[in-house]
Structure formats: structure tokens, C-alpha cells
Amino acid sequence: xxxxxxxxxxxxxxxxxxxxxxxxxxxxxxxxxxxxxxxxxxxxxxxxxxxxxxxxxxxxxxxxxxxxxxxxxxxxxxxxxxxxxxxxxxxxxxxxxxxxxxxxxxxxxxxxxxxxxxxxxxxxxxxxxxxxxxxxxxxxxxxxxxxxxxxxxxxxxxxxxxxxxxxxxxxxxxxxxxxxxxxxxxxxxxxxxxxxxxxxxxxxxxxxxxxxxxxxxxxxxxxxxxxxxxxxxxxxxxxxxxxxxxxxxxxxxxxxxxxxxxxxxxxxxxxxxxxxxxxxxxxxxxxxxxxxxxxxxxxxxxxxxxxxxxxxxxxxxxxxxxxxxxxxxxxxxxxxxxxxxxxxxxxxxxxxxxxxxxxxxxxxxxxxxxxxxxxxxxxxxxxxxx
Numbered sequence: 490x491x492x493x494x495x496x497x498x499x500x501x502x503x504x505x506x507x508x509x510x511x512x513x514x515x516x517x518x519x520x521x522x523x524x525x526x527x528x529x530x531x532x533x534x535x536x537x538x539x540x541x542x543x544x545x546x547x548x549x550x551x552x553x554x555x556x557x558x559x560x561x562x563x564x565x566x567x568x569x570x571x572x573x574x575x576x577x578x579x580x581x582x583x584x585x586x587x588x589x590x591x592x593x594x595x596x597x598x599x600x601x602x603x604x605x606x607x608x609x610x611x612x613x614x615x616x617x618x619x620x621x622x623x624x625x626x627x628x629x630x631x632x633x634x635x636x637x638x639x640x641x642x643x644x645x646x647x648x649x650x651x652x653x654x655x656x657x658x659x660x661x662x663x664x665x666x667x668x669x670x671x672x673x674x675x676x677x678x679x680x681x682x683x684x685x686x687x688x689x690x691x692x693x694x695x696x697x698x699x700x701x702x703x704x705x706x707x708x709x710x711x712x713x714x715x716x717x718x719x720x721x722x723x724x725x726x727x728x729x730x731x732x733x734x735x736x737x738x739x740x741x742x743x744x745x746x747x748x749x750x751x752x753x754x755x756x757x758x759x760x761x762x763x764x765x766x767x768x769x770x771x772x773x774x775x776x777x778x779x780x781x782x783x784x785x786x787x788x789x790x791x792x793x794x795x796x797x798x799x800x801x802x803x804x805x806x807x808x809x810x811x812x813x814x815x816x817x818x819x820x821x822x823x824x825x826x827x828x829x830x831x832x833x834x835x836x837x838x839x840x841x842x843x844x845x846x847x848x849x850x851x852x853x854x855x856x857x858x859x860x861x862x863x864x865x866x867x868x869x870x871x872x873x874x875x
Contacts (some may be wrong), residue, residue, distance in 0.1 A: 507837075507862065527858030527874030528563075531822065531840045532591035539847040541579070541622075543570045543600055543872060544859040545588040547825050556606070556614065558583040570603055570622065571873045573861075578627050578873075584618070587824050587837040590636065595643035598622055599659065603637055605837055607826060617648055619659075628664055635836065636676040641683040649677050654688070655701070670701040670727040675787055675836060676739045681746030685754065687763075689751070690835050695732035698740060698749065698766050702727075721785035730766035738839040741782040748806070750782035750791060752839065758782050758793050769808060774802045778822075781839055785849040790864075792852065796822045799856040801843060803864070815867045822857035 491509055530544035548566030550556035558565035566584040568591065571577065586606030589609050601619045608614065615635040621628040631637075636649040645665065646657045654671035655664050671677055674688035680700075687700045731752075741750040748769060749761040756774035761767065774780050778797025784790070790812070792803040799820015801811035824837045842855035851861050851870055858874025 506555060520859060528567075529819070529821075529823070529857070530588075530855035530859050531824070532588045533842060533853045533855045533859060534591040534600070535844055535846050535853060536593045536597045537595055537847055538597055540573050541570055541597070542573055542853060542859075542861075542873070543568065543593065544855065545569075545584075545591045545592050545602055547587045547823075548583075548585050549825060550585040550606075552788070553782040553790050554608065556585060556608070558585045566604075568600075568620075569873075570600065571859075573871070574872060576871055580620070580622070580626075582620065584616075586616075587713055587826055587840075589836050589840045591841060592637075592639060593622075594639050594659065597642060599628070599639075601637055601639070601646070603635060605635060605826065613651070615650075617646075617689055619646070631657075636674070638678045638686075640679050641681065647677050647679060647686055649674055649688075654686070666703065666706060668701060668703065668706050670706070674699070675834060678740050681742055681744055687740055687742070687749065691736075691739060692732060694833075695734055696736050697732045698761065700728040700766055703717075728763060728766050731768070736833065736835065738843075739781070740837045741784055743788040744786055745782045745788040747788065748784075750784070752780035752793060752812050753783045754779050755791070756795060758791075760791070761867075772804060772809065774800075776802075778801055778875075779839055781841070781843055783843050783845060785845045785864075786847055787849055790849070791843075792843065792845070794854065795820075796839060796842065799842070799854055801852060801854060803852075813864065813867065815852070815854075815862060817854065817856040817860075820854065 528546045531547045532545040534543045545568045549559040549564045551559055568582045569578050570580040586604040588604055590603040599619055604616045606614045616728055617631040617634040617637045619629040631648050634648045634650045638647045645730035646659050647653050652673050654668040656666040658665055671688040674690045677688045685700055685702050690699045737751045737753050749763050751759050756776035758772040758780050760769045762769050774793050776795040778795040780793040781786050781791050791806050792801055794801045801815040805812050829833045844853050850864055857872050860872050861870040
């Protein structure tokens with residue numbers, strides 16, 4: 490069912506992967522592999538080749554400062570990489586806090602995760618961490634950052650902090666561009682063509698989408714200004730959507746670049762025109778929880794996972810007809826540091842807990858330790874977890 494992987498391992502990489510399949514690779518060192526009851530991941534991701542996937546379970550700290558993962562393997566956070574066909578674990582890393590996003594780079598050589606964590610006295614220690622899958626080692630840690638996205642060509646990583654949106658070159662991690670219109674956004678995503686960034690921003694107590702051209706931003710920051718230094722230049726005004734009263738935390742981008750989708754409480758979805766940010770349509774799952782939208786790789790289907798119970802609804806975008814509905818009895822989302830109901834920034838409510846496989850034939854859901862089900866018919870294909 491799955492395409493052959495595009496990420497071939499040489500001898501050294503094979504040794505590292507083999508060690509990881511026994512649970513021996515963690516944070517670049519050799520450790521024992523304890524038995525751990527399967528936990529439901531808060532985040533999941535598929536590698537582009539379709540032969541690997543990743544799961545991430547949020548977890549507690551050891552109650553010290555600086556914080557470290559909880560010594561009890563049943564309580565600490567864990568990010569793991571799995572072989573799809575055999576179900577074997579290839580890599581395992583320990584962490585802590587609430588994981589909100591997990592994603593492979595387009596060439597499958599990197600894996601990144603976003604983590605939210607605050608100390609008891611309110612010190613924010615959010616982080617975006619990147620691992621090199623050819624070695625199993627951490628390659629970059631971006632402190633005080635809460636959201637990220639890989640560019641479609643895999644060359645750049647967009648990262649959000651409390652006040653900035655920055656683009657990094659993943660080869661040398663040199664900071665390339667500050668995207669000022671998206672500074673302090675809730676989340677960020679590249680457009681399908683990689684020429685723009687779209688973010689979820691909070692504006693005057695309301696939430697909206699904001700789309701800005703990367704080239705225009707870079708030109709304004711680096712080029713000469715007519716009446717002052719280069720830094721005085723300003724990019725053209727970004728395009729914005731209508732503001733919405735209710736908060737939302739993430740935007741899904743259709744692979745063909747035509748549509749965007751956002752998920753909202755009460756099982757509601759809004760589908761937007763990607764070019765204009767005009768509302769195209771609205772869909773309802775019939776579930777009570779916050780809906781998490783995700784597109785199929787061919788952009789033919791739009792699915793939504795319910796963060797309250799894990800259930801998934803699938804629509805055909807051509808006629809907006811429901812074509813599938815999967816139910817999970819044990820799919821409730823658990824967070825470790827859920828913020829107050831009235832807090833404006835609560836991305837832990839909408840982690841990336843659902844995704845299609847690269848060929849679109851299966852859906853991966855963070856329930857039952859991580860479960861893979863066929864898109865057509867819903868047959869269970871495999872479960873992942875210790």
C-alpha cells in the first residue's frame with residue numbers, strides 16, 4: 490500500500506536505526522529500553538516516503554530547575570519514530586511539556602517538534618527541537634519558540650516566538666529573514682508554493698488569518714529605503730481574513746495551494762480561499778469538541794479530527810459530501826499544562842493529532858498508542874506503541 494521509502498540508509502545509518510529499533514537511542518546516548526504501557530500521542534506525523542511515522546506523547550518534568558524529563562518513563566514525554574511495515578521503533582527521545590506539533594522535513598531527513606512548557610512561576614520555556622534522522626541526534630534547539638513549519642522545498646524552517654517570526658536555513662541554521670507581519674502569531678504555515686507564510690493571529694481580541702509574501706518582506710528588510718537606512722523599509726501590507734470572535738489555533742494548507750482550513754469549537758470547520766482569504770464554505774462534524782482539519786495529499790479530501798474524542802470525519806471537497814466517519818472509544822485528548830478557559834493563547838488545545846499517509850490511503854490518529862486506519866472503509870491496519 491505504501492510507496493518505497495526515498496530515504497536509504499548507509500551502513501552507519503543502519504546501525505543507528507537498528508539500535509533505535511531496540512529502544513537504545515535517546516538524546517544521542519545508549520540507554521535501556523524499559524517496558525512502558527502504550528500512551529495516546531498528542532502529536533503524530535508521516536514521513537514523505539510513507540515508510541516511517543512519528544508519535545509524540547506529552548509528559549511531566551522532574552520538578553527541578555532547569556527542568557528535565559520525569560525519571561519515570563511512564564510519566565515523561567516521548568518522541569518516537571516507527572517503521573510502518575514492521576511496527577518497530579527506530580528512535581526514541583525523552584522530553585517534557587505539552588507537544589503541539591510534529592513534522593518531518595520534505596526530504597525525510599529531519600524531524601521537528603514544538604513543545605509548550607511554563608514553570609510554576611510563569612517562566613515560559615517553549616521550544617522547537619529538531620533531530621537528524623540519519624544519526625538519531627538532536628541537531629537544533631530553538632528556545633522560547635512555540636510553532637514552526639518546514640518550507641515545501643525543505644530548505645527553510647519558519648519559527649514563531651512570543652514577538653517574532655523568523656526563517657532559518659536548515660543547512661547551517663543561519664537566521665535569514667524576520668517576517669514582521671507574523672511576529673507573535675499563534676501558529677504559522679507555508680503556502681503550498683513556499684512563496685508566502687500564513688499565520689493565525691490575535692487582533693483586538695479576535696482571531697484571523699494573515700498572509701504575507703516572503704520575498705516582499707525580505708526585499709523591504711534588506712533593500713535600500715528611499716528616505717533612510719535599509720532597516721526602515723516596510724513590506725507591503727499583508728492580506729487578512731475576516732476576524733472571528735471564537736479562538737482558533739492552526740491553519741491547514743491544501744497541497745494544491747487552492748484552499749485553507751481552520752478548525753473551531755463545536756465541530757465547526759471554515760474553508761478559505763488561499764489566494765484571497767475569503768470564506769469558501771463551512772462544514773460541521775456533528776461533534777462537540779474542537780475540530781482539527783487536515784487535507785489528503787491529492788487535495789481531494791478534507792478531514793477533521795475531534796480533539797475531544799478522536800473521532801474523524803472525511804468529506805469530498807468537490808461536492809462537500811461526507812464520505813467517511815471513524816469512531817474511537819478511547820481518543821480523548823489529555824494535556825499536562827492546560828491554560829485557563831479565558832487565556833488567549835491555548836495551542837495545546839489543538840495539537841497535530843491526525844494526518845493522512847503520503848499516499849492518502851490511510852489516516853494516522855493519536856489514539857490507542859497511535860493507530861493507522863484505511864481511509865476507505867476504516868479497517869485497522871496497525872497500532873504503534875510500546
